[in-house]
Amino acid sequence: MSNRGPVATHRSATGIPSGRLAIWWVVASEIFIFGGLISCFVLFKLNGTPGFEDASQTSVIAGAFNTFVLLTSSLTVVLAHAAIERGDRKKAFNFIWCTFGGGIVFLMVKIYEYSGKIISGHTITENLFWSFYYTMTGLHALHVIGGMAIMALISFDILKGYNFQRVELIGIYWHFVDLVWIFLFPLFYIANF
Amino acid sequence: MSGAHAHPNYVKIWFWLVILLVISTLGPMLEIPAITLVTAFGIAVVKAFMVAANFMHIKFEKHIIWFMMLMSLTLLGVFFFGVAPDVMQTEGDQWIDCIADNSCVEQRL
Numbered sequence: 001m002s003n004r005g006p007v008a009t010h011r012s013a014t015g016i017p018s019g020r021l022a023i024w025w026v027v028a029s030e031i032f033i034f035g036g037l038i039s040c041f042v043l044f045k046l047n048g049t050p051g052f053e054d055a056s057q058t059s060v061i062a063g064a065f066n067t068f069v070l071l072t073s074s075l076t077v078v079l080a081h082a083a084i085e086r087g088d089r090k091k092a093f094n095f096i097w098c099t100f101g102g103g104i105v106f107l108m109v110k111i112y113e114y115s116g117k118i119i120s121g122h123t124i125t126e127n128l129f130w131s132f133y134y135t136m137t138g139l140h141a142l143h144v145i146g147g148m149a150i151m152a153l154i155s156f157d158i159l160k161g162y163n164f165q166r167v168e169l170i171g172i173y174w175h176f177v178d179l180v181w182i183f184l185f186p187l188f189y190i191a192n193f
Numbered sequence: 194m195s196g197a198h199a200h201p202n203y204v205k206i207w208f209w210l211v212i213l214l215v216i217s218t219l220g221p222m223l224e225i226p227a228i229t230l231v232t233a234f235g236i237a238v239v240k241a242f243m244v245a246a247n248f249m250h251i252k253f254e255k256h257i258i259w260f261m262m263l264m265s266l267t268l269l270g271v272f273f274f275g276v277a278p279d280v281m282q283t284e285g286d287q288w289i290d291c292i293a294d295n296s297c298v299e300q301r302l
Contacts, residue, residue: 014257024258031265039273043280064218068211071244075207078248082200175249182240186233190221 023169027176030143034136034180041132041187051127055191057120058133059113063189066109070178073102077151077171084167089158092167096155099174103148110141133188140184143177201247213240 012018045052080095114134117123124134151170157163213236220232246252251259282288289296 014255016255016257021258024254024261028261028265031262031269035266035269036272039269043273043277047281060218064214067214071207071210071214074244074248075203078203082203172249175244178248179241179244182237182244186217186221186237190218190233191229 017165019165019169020172023172027172030176030180033139034183037132037136037139038183038187041136044128044132045191049128051129054122054127054129055188057117057122058189059116060189062109062113063185066106067181067185069102069106069109070181073099073106074175074178076102077167077174081168081171084158084164089161089164092164093155093159096151096158096167096170100148100151100155103144106144107141110137136184137188140177140180143180147174147177203248206243206247210240210243213243 012021014021016024076095076098080092080099083095084092117130122130124131147170151174154163154166154170158167217232217236217240220236221229223229245262251262
């Protein structure tokens with residue numbers, strides 16, 4: 001019996017490593033999830049559905065700061081990838097945890113925003129805008145939490161000396177999470193016309 | 194591990210992304226819809242492309258990855274334009290404004 005590991009790790013039909021191909025399939029499916037929600041949001045906004053003027057109630061500063069945090073965490077995770085390609089496990093570990101820290105900051109700002117909005121009476125059932133807001137940013141936050149959990153596990157693996165390729169894979173996932181926020185920010189925070 | 198390719202200058206890319214973020218945040222404050230459209234959404238598309246090309250390394254990937262992403266976006270476009278007439282149009286023999294007369298709510302209850 002071969003002890004080379006799972007078949008997917010040493011065979012590839014496309015010439016792309018299986019793990020990387022798989023994460024791109026994840027990204028392709030996520031395009032439907034978030035793209036579908038964004039499309040629906042845009043359709044209702046263009047239709048003049050009441051409530052969408054509430055985009056002026058969200059905090060542009062909080063949204064812009066969160067965008068900056070995610071862009072910076074994208075930088076740190078790609079620097080982790082560059083470090084592990086050079087064989088620098090310690091630096092890659094540190095960069096991954098910087099990315100994790102960015103995720104924590106992002107979530108803290110989101111919690112602050114949510115609590116402020118709910119206290120002000122802007123709940124998920126108030127109108128269609130706030131339904132979209134909580135659903136889409138909440139789903140995005142769940143993706144952030146999932147990414148953070150996975151990158152924490154990967155960081156300990158690379159410190160022990162194996163699965164280095166997974167740094168790139170979680171990086172691709174994290175960049176996609178950042179990419180989604182790049183579109184959510186103008187929709188919910190600055191397109192209030 | 195990924196195939197060998199020269200790494201872009203990631204810090205420089207990040208710097209330009211932050212500059213674009215500042216422009217996209219300040220532009221809508223002029224409250225001119227055309228400028229908001231360009232600065233908020235146009236720059237979002239540019240930023241997304243920069244992240245995908247340089248951080249996700251899609252410009253170094255094999256073309257099959259490009260096809261996968263383009264296919265997803267194309268099918269998303271089909272979904273958008275497929276349902277748009279239903280959402281956007283308010284005329285027609287079979288069209289009923291069930292939101293205005295609350296009959297949608299009554300049916301649900």
